[in-house]
Amino acid sequence: MPVFEALRLALQTIRAQKLKSGFSLLGVFIGVASLIAAWSIVNGVNRYMTEKFAQTLFGVNTFQLRRRPMFTPNVPDSVWRAWWRRPRIKFSDAEAVSAALTMPVVTAWQSSENVSVFYGGKEARDIELTTASERYFDIKNLRLALGRPFTAQENRSGVPVAVLGDAVAKRLFVDRTPLERSVRIGGIAYRVIGVVEKQGSILGFPLDRFVVVPALSPAQNLVNPPGVLDAFLVKAQSEIEMREAMEVAEGVMRSRRHLRPNQDNNFVLDTSEGVQRFWAGISRILVVVLPNIVVVSLVIGGIVIMNIMLMSVAERTREIGLRKALGARRRDVLRQFLAESAAIATVGAAFGIVAGIGLTLLINAASPLPATVSPLSVVLGVVMGAGVGVVAGVYPASRAARLDPIAALRQE
Amino acid sequence: MTAPALQAFRTGDTPLPDIVILTHKLTRAYDMGGEVVRALQGVSLQIRKNEYVAVMGPSGSGKSTLMNLIGCLDTPTAGEYWLNTQKVSDLDDDALARIRNKEIGFVFQTFNLLPRATALHNVELPLIYAGHGARERRARAVHALERVGLADRMEHRPNELSGGQRQRVAIARALVNEPSILLADEPTGNLDSTTSGEIMQVFAELHRQGQTIVMVTHEHDIAAHAARVVTLRDGLIATDQRQAA
Numbered sequence: 001m002p003v004f005e006a007l008r009l010a011l012q013t014i015r016a017q018k019l020k021s022g023f024s025l026l027g028v029f030i031g032v033a034s035l036i037a038a039w040s041i042v043n044g045v046n047r048y049m050t051e052k053f054a055q056t057l058f059g060v061n062t063f064q065l066r067r068r069p070m071f072t073p074n075v076p077d078s079v080w081r082a083w084w085r086r087p088r089i090k091f092s093d094a095e096a097v098s099a100a101l102t103m104p105v106v107t108a109w110q111s112s113e114n115v116s117v118f119y120g121g122k123e124a125r126d127i128e129l130t131t132a133s134e135r136y137f138d139i140k141n142l143r144l145a146l147g148r149p150f151t152a153q154e155n156r157s158g159v160p161v162a163v164l165g166d167a168v169a170k171r172l173f174v175d176r177t178p179l180e181r182s183v184r185i186g187g188i189a190y191r192v193i194g195v196v197e198k199q200g201s202i203l204g205f206p207l208d209r210f211v212v213v214p215a216l217s218p219a220q221n222l223v224n225p226p227g228v229l230d231a232f233l234v235k236a237q238s239e240i241e242m243r244e245a246m247e248v249a250e251g252v253m254r255s256r257r258h259l260r261p262n263q264d265n266n267f268v269l270d271t272s273e274g275v276q277r278f279w280a281g282i283s284r285i286l287v288v289v290l291p292n293i294v295v296v297s298l299v300i301g302g303i304v305i306m307n308i309m310l311m312s313v314a315e316r317t318r319e320i321g322l323r324k325a326l327g328a329r330r331r332d333v334l335r336q337f338l339a340e341s342a343a344i345a346t347v348g349a350a351f352g353i354v355a356g357i358g359l360t361l362l363i364n365a366a367s368p369l370p371a372t373v374s375p376l377s378v379v380l381g382v383v384m385g386a387g388v389g390v391v392a393g394v395y396p397a398s399r400a401a402r403l404d405p406i407a408a409l410r411q412e
Numbered sequence: 413m414t415a416p417a418l419q420a421f422r423t424g425d426t427p428l429p430d431i432v433i434l435t436h437k438l439t440r441a442y443d444m445g446g447e448v449v450r451a452l453q454g455v456s457l458q459i460r461k462n463e464y465v466a467v468m469g470p471s472g473s474g475k476s477t478l479m480n481l482i483g484c485l486d487t488p489t490a491g492e493y494w495l496n497t498q499k500v501s502d503l504d505d506d507a508l509a510r511i512r513n514k515e516i517g518f519v520f521q522t523f524n525l526l527p528r529a530t531a532l533h534n535v536e537l538p539l540i541y542a543g544h545g546a547r548e549r550r551a552r553a554v555h556a557l558e559r560v561g562l563a564d565r566m567e568h569r570p571n572e573l574s575g576g577q578r579q580r581v582a583i584a585r586a587l588v589n590e591p592s593i594l595l596a597d598e599p600t601g602n603l604d605s606t607t608s609g610e611i612m613q614v615f616a617e618l619h620r621q622g623q624t625i626v627m628v629t630h631e632h633d634i635a636a637h638a639a640r641v642v643t644l645r646d647g648l649i650a651t652d653q654r655q656a657a
Contacts, residue, residue, distance in 0.1 A: 005540055016528050322524045325485060326585070327513020327541040329506045405485050409524065 027301020036356025321408025341393025349385025
């Protein structure tokens with residue numbers, strides 16, 4: 001019997017016994033659906049992390065000189081305490097590094113603290129106040145929807161002007177223009193000169209709840225002790241130049257901190273790789289857990305199919321006997337039942353793929369997790385589904401193939 | 413009237429071309445939990461082309477065993493079985509499946525039709541295993557159904573057919589590969605006497621057209637339709653008689 005005939009027969013049987021087949025393909029269905037949905041999430045978040053998250057938080061070809069890494073997977077307390085004992089980054093450190101960099105770079109100072117911002121009787125709570133130098137907007141790629149950023153002149157003289165994040169502007173001013181109005185930060189009046197375009201959110205964290213003011217403006221006292229900054233940002237024109245700049249910065253900082261060659265850095269030069277490493281740590285957990293879920297459901301799916309197939313062989317003993325009497329060879333019977341179990345599993349996998357893609361779209365729409373369907377997961381889903389079907393079918397099919405036609409025909 | 417004396421067959425001989433079935437000292441023993449049951453104890457039988465033979469005998473006489481051996485569903489413990497001048501008693505499983513497919517048309521007491529398949533598909537079944545294409549299968553199955561007078565019932569399922577019609581579908585299925593022998597096991601056992609008569613007419617017509625028929629039955633009036641009656645007793649041929657049709 002040609003393979004095509006076996007497949008046609010298998011599909012006929014599945015159609016004739018919808019309920020039974022439906023139950024038997026449930027396991028594979030769940031396995032493949034979970035495979036695709038989970039893979040899509042990891043895949044989507046991965047891409048998001050590398051393409052958008054890292055760039056949004058760091059900028060392209062940008063590194064930050066900081067006391068400790070910005071994103072830290074769960075580190076032991078001892079490490080954490082060591083980080084806190086490190087000296088802070090000072091204005092003078094930033095100036096020294098800046099002076100030593102010979103390649104064309106854009107630099108900025110940055111410090112942040114959560115504060116409340118007031119306008120009239122309204123309060124915007126839990127706003128990230130960032131004191132920064134003027135090129136901060138370029139490095140972070142923040143474009144203004146209204147007004148202008150502050151200038152180098154304004155930064156140097158510490159003029160109290162503020163650029164608002166979209167959410168802050170909406171909260172305090174609703175639909176009136178915030179430009180030229182005064183908001184109060186830490187009791188000091190700041191004149192609003194610009195509003196940044198809406199940034200949206202990352203993984204559910206809003207990106208528009210911030211205010212940027214000049215690094216040397218009065219609010220610096222709210223953020224850090226005098227002369228101290230959180231980070232010195234350096235953006236180079238290429239990855240190679242960024243690496244060179246990092247080496248220069250490392251040398252300058254080590255000599256300023258009087259570190260001996262055997263001593264570790266007591267500062268970090270953080271790049272978007274740091275974020276990606278942080279994410280890689282999380283996704284590794286998913287990558288370990290995920291296949292287990294999939295494997296467990298596929299194994300269960302396989303066992304269910306095997307059981308159903310054994311039942312099916314028992315029920316159809318007479319039919320098998322008849323087919324053998326009419327000239328079916330062992331391999332014909334084997335092929336028929338293998339095709340049937342593979343077809344059940346493949347149909348299950350197909351439904352699983354549809355459900356997995358649907359689940360992915362649902363996650364995309366209903367949660368902040370970005371998910372994209374990976375074509376590879378679809379291929380793998382089909383292959384694994386059919387594979388489970390074949391493997392689960394081998395034993396029942398070989399039992400069917402070995403049946404003695406006389407005994408099989410005699411069975412009621 | 414006894415059957416005409418056939419040429420004596422000795423081990424090492426080859427049967428004459430017009431001998432469709434030749435068994436020589438055919439023996440079949442079963443091991444029933446340590447006890448050996450000798451169902452056939454050396455049956456030598458020759459059946460010519462276009463003979464119509466009824467095999468009779470009480471239960472336990474070995475007629476089912478002989479039937480299974482002739483139908484290539486079973487292999488003998490000892491002795492020879494030649495089908496169409498081909499020695500089949502020492503063939504392997506797959507070769508026997510091929511012989512069953514090409515040379516033997518089975519008709520069973522319980523019809524053994526696939527319940528979910530149409531009459532046409534049931535008749536096509538042996539052709540699938542013979543490896544014929546869909547178009548040829550259909551044409552031949554239609555022709556076989558026409559031969560048994562069921563041209564207007566081809567798309568019906570077994571549960572939409574009467575007992576007699578079901579058995580005629582089974583006969584069409586048996587004929588579709590143009591087998592050397594039509595092997596019927598109690599073909600009227602599940603039918604009333606009127607319908608049995610109809611089926612016997614179909615057999616008579618097929619016999620007239622040149623079909624070789626071997627039929628196992630325990631009913632004398634059914635066996636009376638055959639031209640030759642072989643009676644088994646205790647695993648041996650007791651009588652072998654020709655009779656007027």
